Amino acid sequence: MPRGAELVLRCLRQEGVDLVFGYPGGAIMPLYDALEGSGIRHVLSRHEQGAVFAAEGYARVSGKVGVAFATSGPGATNLVTGIADAKMDGVPLVCITGQVRSTLIGTDAFQETDVFGVTLALTKWSRLVTKLEDIPAVIAEGFYWARSGRPGPVVIDIPVDLMKAAASGLAPAIFLAPQKPQQQKPHASQDWTQRVVALLQSAQKPVALVGAGVKLAHASDKVRALLDDLKIPSFATVHGLGAIDPAAPHYLGMVGMHGTRAANLALHETDLLLVLGARLDDRVTGEPSTFAPYARIVHFEIDPSQLDRVRPCEVPVVGNLAETIPALHLAMASAPRPDWSEWLATAAHEDRGAEQPTGLTAPATQFLDDLFAMLPPDSIVVTDVGQHQMWAAQRFRGSNPRGFLTSGGLGAMGFGLPAAIGAQLAAPGSTVLCVSGDGGIQMNIQELATIHRAGAPIKILIVDNQYLGMVRQWQGLFYERNYAETDLSDNPDFVGIAKAYGIDGRTLGLDCMNPENTEATAQTLREFVRSPKAELLVFHCPREANVWPMVPAGAALNQMMLRDKEPEALEV
Amino acid sequence: MTITTTMTTTMTTSVTPTMTTSMTLFHIRYRDTQGTLMRLLNAVSRRAIQMPYLETSPESGLQRLTLSLDVTPKQTGQLMREWSATIDVVEVLASAANAEQVEQPKPPQEVWAVASHAAAIAMGQA
Ligand SMILES: Cc1ncc(C[n+]2csc(CCOP(=O)(O)OP(=O)(O)O)c2C)c(N)n1
Secondary structure (H helix, E strand, O other), rough: EEEEHHHHHHHHHHHHOOEEOOOOOOHHHHHHHOOOOOOOEEEOOOOOHHHHHHHHHHHHHHHOOOOEEEEEOHOOOOOOHHHHHHHHHHEEEEEEEOOOOOOOOOOOOOOOHHHHHHOOOOOOOEEEOOOHHHHHHHHHHHHHHOOOOOOOOOEEEEHHHHHHEEOOOOOOOOOOOOOHHOOOOOHHOOOOHHHHHHHHHHHOOEEEEEEEHHOOOOOOOHHHHHHHHHHEEEEEEEOOOOOOOOOOOOEEEEOOOOHHHHHHHHHOOEEEEEEEOOOOHHHHHHHHHHOOOOOOOOEEOHHHHHOOOOOOOOEEOOOOOOHHHHHHHHHHHHHOOOOOHHHHHOOOOOOOHOOOOOOOOHHHHHHHHHHHHHOOOOOOOEEOOHHHHHHHHHHOOOOOOEEEEEOOOOOOOOOHHHHHHHHHHHHHOOOEEEEOOHHHHHHHHOOOHHHHOOOOOOOOEEEEEEEEHHHHHHHHOOOOOOOOOEEEEOOOOOOHHHHOOEEEEEEOHHHOOOOHHHHHHHHHHHHHHHHOOOEEEEEEEEOOOOOOOOOOOOOOOOOOOOEEHHHHHHOO | OOOOOEEOOOOOOOOOOOOOOEEEEEEEEEOOOOOHHHHHHHHHHHHOOOOOOEEEEEOOEEEEEEEEEEHHHHHHHHHHHHHHHOEEEEEEEEOOOOOOHHHHHOOOOOHHHHHHHHHHHHHOOO
């Protein structure tokens, strides 16, 4: 006699799920009991936050919905950071949580939390299932919303008694979405193309800002074709990295707080800003009141709630970028256009180019350059959060649209290692490099056990500066070098920890960057990248290296701090 | 160890300009599914906006929420967009509320015909 738990798994199979990440407990035990023979592989994380970040990593690389299981109460609350992360970054995610017995709901029973209430503000859609027969429709609808429009997180909370109940006669369902006005293809109107063409025709200094939406819409090729044709300066947010070929002559690099000087200046000077699938986060805009002060804005976006967040745009183009971008391209094909070559030459001129990092920063970025140069083209770089994240974003030169994963909106430390697990399982044939800090790695270091058991050949780099470096940088710049509670000089032996989990590791001291060690270091990096197993590499980077350039919080994008002064006076 | 920094231009500390608020009536029609009302109200409470008046009642198979809020134009835009993007929301409208409407909050029927600019933008038609 099939039970509710089996029905849940059949519904997941119908949605195309063959891999889930999770952690068992009392209220979700029937689901675990039914796993064997369900056709669904379960990867046991060692913390529910690890499971949800791994599900996100899987979703970000595969484009499919990531699925995480957790039990009621503490299991479910441990998912919260990952749910918030998926909301911010538009990641399709379904979390299935076990709930206490239906009759106990609302009684503060053992391990009861109001998961529906706790996650309401963080989810795109959620349900507490109250009837067995609702399970198929709820799961079908949940998956629909997780992947539709701007993807996002869904929570489905199922009381344990429903999972245990006999479920004969029930089968997976299909969800047909109700129409609402903004879903009726506003881009179908030709009106907006004419307006955008007219704006482009009158623009002297147009630019394109490329965000995550381009990747989510699988529109990288179409955006590349448009920009290669228009030849206007382009740049990417941290989530847009890889959407544009970094070798394209119009590409100026990453924009925003730690973006390139060329990109930030072009964004400040532009008179027509094409925003392609970006939320315009304050890390991208700098001080909102001084953001792109001379620009009219055309915003291509699938989710209307992301429009006008900084200031009203002249033309909102609400729709799927895979359709709206070709429509604009087509309209521009026959339209006369100004010659923007001089503007592009100015924007991309070498005197605006990235200064080579100097002083303490140079070894850190040079190390990443050397390592990234050895990665095969389809590699995936997954970062944690902090200085190493920004260095990795600045130095990333990959052109795989799903090749750079980071917690950009939420900025959640602890993301990197578990997300790399999901990424590796989504792309088993690709090299996955996790770049973490010595602080962030310790937020989910237990996932080394997951990596070991899954046999995932992830390459884990710890950029070890023995500080919570990004916070230390701000303390240095804005808090008179009061390095309160950011010192990590008593870090554990990371290689020893990895070995205890069955993962090999080694350490490279800062002297690996000395010219006499170039060949030995290159050899170590080669072995690291090419190893068929998971490997840890700890790189001791200068303790007080900073990320440059930097637009301080509250400043305009053209108010960049470029580097530490007097690098020659700095100690290593 | 000393690290000093240079900047290309002088930094200014900006203070968020205070925007004037005005009493605005919002009308939202939604399918009364689990949590939808809470999501709508959460959009207000997360911005620490007071809710001096709200009413919800069934209306031709849907549910209708009427809220009167003292908000800035920017908040109006944000709320309209957030509500419009909420699953199971069918329609979002706003109109300036006069004192009488705030006390006597059943909005006149013609209000429904007045889609605000923000709503139009939210629907990609502006
Ligand atoms: C969960 C979480 N807690 C705190 C922070 C604030 N924070 C941002 S960066 C950072 C320091 C990260 O240090 P580390 O992992 O060593 O990386 P580094 O900056 O040194 O490269 C901190 C504490 C955060 N982003 N996420």
